[in-house]
Amino acid sequence: MKKAKSKNRNFYRIAAQGLIVLLLAYMLVRLFVDKSYVADFEAYCPYGGMMAYSSFIVNNTLACSMTSLQIAMGFALLIVVILFSKLFCSYICPIGTFTEWLGRLGEKYKVRYTIKGLPDQLLRVLKYGLLFTIMYFTITSSELFCKKLDPFYAVFTGFSGDVNVIYALITLAVVILGSFFVRQFWCKYLCPLGAATNIFAFTIYFAVITAVFFLFELAFKPGLNWMWYIGIICFTGFILEALKVHTFIFPFLKVTRHQDVCTNCKICDKVCPYKLDVSTVDTVTHIDCHLCGDCIARCPEKGALKYNGRNMKWLPVLAIVVLTSMGIIYSKYYEVPTIDIKWGTPEQMSKASSFEMGGLKSIKCYGSSMSFATHIEGVPGILGVQTYVKSFHVKIFYDPTLINEEGIKKLIFSPVKELFYLPGDGTSEIGIFKTGINNFFDSKDETLLIKYLRQEKGIFAFETQYGEPVQAKFYYDKALISSEKIVQLIENKSITIGKGEESVTTEADFKVVSLNSNEPLKIQTTDFIAGLYTPYSKTFNDFETLDSTKLLIYEIQFPQCLFPEFKGSIPYLRNHMMGDKGIVKFETALVGTKAFIRLYYVKGKTTEEAIFLSLNKEKLSLTYKNGEKGEEENPFRFAEKGQTIN
Numbered sequence: 001m002k003k004a005k006s007k008n009r010n011f012y013r014i015a016a017q018g019l020i021v022l023l024l025a026y027m028l029v030r031l032f033v034d035k036s037y038v039a040d041f042e043a044y045c046p047y048g049g050m051m052a053y054s055s056f057i058v059n060n061t062l063a064c065s066m067t068s069l070q071i072a073m074g075f076a077l078l079i080v081v082i083l084f085s086k087l088f089c090s091y092i093c094p095i096g097t098f099t100e101w102l103g104r105l106g107e108k109y110k111v112r113y114t115i116k117g118l119p120d121q122l123l124r125v126l127k128y129g130l131l132f133t134i135m136y137f138t139i140t141s142s143e144l145f146c147k148k149l150d151p152f153y154a155v156f157t158g159f160s161g162d163v164n165v166i167y168a169l170i171t172l173a174v175v176i177l178g179s180f181f182v183r184q185f186w187c188k189y190l191c192p193l194g195a196a197t198n199i200f201a202f203t204i205y206f207a208v209i210t211a212v213f214f215l216f217e218l219a220f221k222p223g224l225n226w227m228w229y230i231g232i233i234c235f236t237g238f239i240l241e242a243l244k245v246h247t248f249i250f251p252f253l254k255v256t257r258h259q260d261v262c263t264n265c266k267i268c269d270k271v272c273p274y275k276l277d278v279s280t281v282d283t284v285t286h287i288d289c290h291l292c293g294d295c296i297a298r299c300p301e302k303g304a305l306k307y308n309g310r311n312m313k314w315l316p317v318l319a320i321v322v323l324t325s326m327g328i329i330y331s332k333y334y335e336v337p338t339i340d341i342k343w344g345t346p347e348q349m350s351k352a353s354s355f356e357m358g359g360l361k362s363i364k365c366y367g368s369s370m371s372f373a374t375h376i377e378g379v380p381g382i383l384g385v386q387t388y389v390k391s392f393h394v395k396i397f398y399d400p401t402l403i404n405e406e407g408i409k410k411l412i413f414s415p416v417k418e419l420f421y422l423p424g425d426g427t428s429e430i431g432i433f434k435t436g437i438n439n440f441f442d443s444k445d446e447t448l449l450i451k452y453l454r455q456e457k458g459i460f461a462f463e464t465q466y467g468e469p470v471q472a473k474f475y476y477d478k479a480l481i482s483s484e485k486i487v488q489l490i491e492n493k494s495i496t497i498g499k500g501e502e503s504v505t506t507e508a509d510f511k512v513v514s515l516n517s518n519e520p521l522k523i524q525t526t527d528f529i530a531g532l533y534t535p536y537s538k539t540f541n542d543f544e545t546l547d548s549t550k551l552l553i554y555e556i557q558f559p560q561c562l563f564p565e566f567k568g569s570i571p572y573l574r575n576h577m578m579g580d581k582g583i584v585k586f587e588t589a590l591v592g593t594k595a596f597i598r599l600y601y602v603k604g605k606t607t608e609e610a611i612f613l614s615l616n617k618e619k620l621s622l623t624y625k626n627g628e629k630g631e632e633e634n635p636f637r638f639a640e641k642g643q644t645i646n
Contacts, residue, residue, distance in 0.1 A: 010297035012317045016091040024094060024156065035504055041156040042070070042147075044324075046088060047193040049074030051138045051146060053336070058226045061142040061366060062338040067390040071336055072327035081200040084319045085251040089187065089194065090273075090292035091320055095152050099179035099186050100273055106180040114183040114275050121242040123189045128238040131192040135230050142366050146192065151175050184274055188288065198287055199237040203250035209233055246285040253307055253315070255284040255295060261304040268295035268305060278305070291316055337386040339369045342397060344383030352383050353400045355408050358393035361444035365389060376411055379403070392442075410466050416446050417463040419532060419563050420454045423477070423593070429522050430460060431476045433483040436469035436513035437490060448506060452495045456481065460528070469513045475528060487512045529593045532562040536570055537587035540578050543600070551584065551600045554611050556642025558597040560635075561588050569635050576620040576634075582606030597642075612641050 027039040042048050049070030052063040080087050089096050106112035115123065137145035147153050147162040154168035178185030187194050199206050213229045257268075257278065268278040274288040278295050296305045296313060307315055342349055362368055369387040372394065376382050381402030386395040396408055403411075423430060440449070446464065453459050458480030465471040474486055490512050496505045560566040574586040582605030589596045599611055615638050619631045 008297050008299075010292065010294050010313075012314055013091055013292055013294070013297075016317055016320070017097045020092055020094055021097065028156065035501070039156075041153060044073050045070050046073040046077035047146065047196070048144055050077070050196060051135065051144055054135055054230075055139050055142050056336060056340075058139050059142055060337075060340040061370075062336055062389075063138055063142050063144045063366060066144070066338075067331070068335045069328065069331040069390070072331040073324070076323040076327035077197070078200055080319060080323055081197050082203050082250050082252075084253045084291060084316060086194075086197045086201065086290035087316050087320050089197065090290040091316065093193070095175065095191070096187055099175060099184070102176065102179045103183060103273075111181055112183055113181060120188075124241050125238045126189050127191055127195040128234040130190060131195040132230060132234045134192050136227060139226065184288075188274070195234070195237060198241055199233055201247050201251060201287060202237065202240050204248060205236060205240060206233065209236060241287050245287055247287055248285075251291075253291060253319075255289065255291065255293075256306055256309050257282055257284075258304055258306070258309075261301050263301055263304070265300060267298055267300060271295060271298045335388050335390055337395075338363075338366055338389045339373060340384075340386045341373055342384030343377060344397065344399075348383050348399060349397065351399070352397040354395055354397050355405050356393060356395045357409070357412065357441075358391060359439070359445075360394060360412070360442045361392050362442050363387050363389055363392050363394060364444075379411055382408075382411075409468075413441060413466045413470070414443050414446075415464050415466065416443075416450070417461070417564055418450050419461045420459055422559055422562065423460055423525050423528070425593075427477060427525050429524055430528050431478040431483070431522050432520060433474040433476060433486055434515060435472055435474075435487070435490075436467065436515045437472050438469045438511040438513055439509045440470050440472075445510075448495065448497075448508065449490070449510065451497045453486075453489060455497070456489060459486065461532075469511075471515065475523070478522075526593055529562065529595075530590065533588075533590045533595060534561075534567060535588060535590075536561070536574075537585070538571075538574050539585045541581055541584045543584040546584060546602065548600070550603075552603050553645050554599040554601060554608055554642055555589075555596050555645050556599075556612070556615070556638055557640065558588060558595050558636075558638075561595050561597075566635060572620050572622060572632055573615075573634075573636060575622050576617075577611075577614060578623070579621055580606050580610065580614055583611065608641070608644055612638065 024041075027041065030037050031039050048063075048066055049072070052066030053071045053074060055061060055063040077088050103112055134146045144162070148164040149167035149171045150163075151168060151172040153161075154163045154165075154172065157163060159165050159168060174190065175186050178190070209229075209232060213224070213232075216224060255278065259282070262279070264279055266279045269275065271294045272278055273292060273294065274286075276284065276286050276289060278284055291307075293307075293313060293316060296307070299305045303311065306312070344352060363372060369389065372387060373385050376385060376396065381399040382396065383399060384397040388394070394412075398408060440446070450462060453462060458477045459474055460477065461475040463473050465473075474483075476483075476486065490510050493508060494505055495508045496503050498504055561570060570588070577583050577586055577599060580601075583599050583601045585598075585600035587598050587600075589598050597615075601611065615636070616634075618634055620634045622630045622632060624630060
């Protein structure tokens with residue numbers, strides 16, 4: 001027998017893997033050269049889509065920021081597995097590509113070992129256990145638990161976001177070391193997606209168990225908890241993989257060997273990533289075969305190995321391209337809601353009307369969707385809500401006899417009043433410019449415009465009221481900026497926030513609409529400041545038992561109390577100052593255009609120096625209502641010392 005050799009390469013597979021690697025490299029490089037670019041490394045993740053959809057089926061909530069695209073990729077993966085085998089694993093998965101290449105390095109140094117027999121069978125349970133764990137925590141939390149330990153997501157996001165650094169580092173170490181020393185260690189024994197695709201590959205068993213579960217659900221109300229179904233599916237998948245190993249009927253596409261052409265050179269066995277015995281079977285049905293096609297490409301005898309008896313080396317790549325394209329197209333026309341919650345009774349829902357509104361960029365994930373639902377749930381007439389994070393829109397179900405669309409719009413809209421900076425001592429009056437702004441309804445739009453206008457010297461404050469268009473009011477210094485300049489700033493198509501390398505540019509489409517207004521075009525500075533001020537006063541430490549006429553008052557300037565973003569922290573500062581038993585009252589005061597803190601204290605029990613040092617501590621020492629102690633960052637800083645007044 002002649003000694004068979006083959007230098008052929010599986011160029012279809014190499015091209016597919018190389019394209020994925022280049023795409024990921026492009027996304028990484030662009031992150032460093034384009035500050036406005038946000039890389040979405042999970043945009044086409046079928047596993048994330050599968051986990052997200054499982055959460056949606058059980059809870060009517062879509063995990064994390066998953067959209068219809070990832071879900072469509074999950075269904076495309078399911079179809080590919082049933083028809084063509086585990087093509088994602090062999091042609092697309094970046095972890096699979098990396099571990100396979102790393103394994104070749106271990107092979108080169110002759111340190112890679114192939115686990116066989118009973119240890120191989122038992123180790124396969126690990127990935128099913130991991131699959132069950134991830135699905136359990138994903139469904140119960142409506143967040144993708146896999147992101148906490150996914151080595152791919154961790155590396156390409158710089159261990160940020162939802163990544164648990166400890167979990168991710170352990171997983172990454174196992175992936176690297178395991179792949180180097182053990183053949184296909186991650187893919188065979190740990191990959192939860194590998195477990196899921198193997199379950200789908202045992203198509204008939206998967207279909208039977210699913211059908212039985214749903215029939216049970218229909219027959220018994222309430223039926224079994226979904227975790228029983230997932231547990232049974234995972235357990236059955238492991239048993240079938242460990243004991244049966246070979247698939248039946250499905251997947252339809254398989255590698256076939258033609259004995260009349262085969263010379264039994266065994267090159268196919270050697271080049272198989274899983275070291276399957278291709279040369280000993282007529283049809284490869286082993287569960288580990290992911291139809292990579294390396295055996296076909298490297299076979300020196302033309303026609304000895306084929307796909308279903310046909311010479312179609314290009315078919316797996318074509319199947320991936322077609323089904324992936326179909327998934328992308330499908331996701332363009334159909335969107336799964338991130339949450340679909342209805343608290344109205346069946347009778348109310350049968351008579352409900354619906355209202356849809358888009359452009360709500362603050363609806364960006366499961367968390368913000370639930371916050372939105374909580375915000376509107378207690379309103380009379382509101383019966384339910386669906387949110388769609390991909391298109392930033394909501395669908396609200398309501399009782400038209402209790403609330404109308406205008407009322408819903410007012411409910412959604414959140415007015416804002418933002419102070420940029422205070423007028424100087426020489427400013428006696430402030431200009432007022434009122435206008436309408438179209439394409440400006442969402443809180444994220446407000447945040448964007450506020451950050452942008454804050455950079456412009458001359459604008460003191462900005463506030464909005466509900467209206468169509470939204471009514472906006474600007475308080476400005478006429479000596480530094482004009483109303484025409486403000487209009488120009490608002491209507492800029494490109495908004496840049498920050499300077500130099502730290503700047504971020506965002507596209508905008510705000511339109512200024514003139515409003516008929518009888519409001520004055522200016523306001524006195526004292527009246528402007530008074531409109532910002534909210535009094536605050538609390539007594540404590542047995543204040544009522546003391547003679548208030550004998551108390552000393554420590555007064556220090558406190559302009560922060562005029563800024564909306566600081567007002568919520570004033571009670572924390574008061575709580576902190578209560579720790580000084582010599583202080584018995586905390587209040588704010590406005591004198592002309594100056595705001596102050598006034599701290600009433602008992603002479604001899606504390607001092608000006610102690611009060612000043614306490615106000616400037618980096619951490620606020622707090623005592624909660626239940627008596628527990630805690631600390632918070634101190635957002636306030638006092639540069640100049642105050643003074644005691646009578």
